[in-house]
Amino acid sequence: MIGLLVTGHANFGSGITSSVNLIAGEQEDYQYVDFLPTYSTEDLTAEMTKALEKLNNCEGIIIFTDLMGGTPFNVAAQLGRGNDRIRVLGGTNLPMLVEIVMSRKFMDDLDGLADSVVETGKEQVIKYEFKQVVQEDSEDGI
Secondary structure, three states, X not given: OEEEEEEEEEXXXXXXXXXXXHHHOOOOOEEEEEEOOOOOHHHHHHHHHHHHHHOOOOOEEEEEEOOOOOHHHHHHHHHHOOOOXXXXXXXXXXXXXXXXXXXXXXXXXXHHHHHHHHHHHHHOOOOOOOOOOOOOOOOOOO
């Protein structure tokens, strides 16, 4: 199975994981790391390294981060550099995580899975248009 690591600023990892668990149940081969205000980059690197070690038996690992170019993303990219079993995604949203926890049980193509959830993330960001409904009077005045 593909392992998942979710990280981001403050309590992003634990917060979005709470939502995933509510929707899809507790996950195996799933870790999160929060980048707390008291952490240095070295602290974050150490915590992410521990989380990756817990996923070492997975066929591959996808690291989900909150912001492309932020410290969690940069640390993930550094840890994944040169490792063909790791992919790093930035801009994570809940639909991406819900899709991957449901589909990774049936799909073991690391790049295919990563590409698929990126598309889901894009598709699920919408602007809802409020349209005014004009109600016409009926013949009986109601």
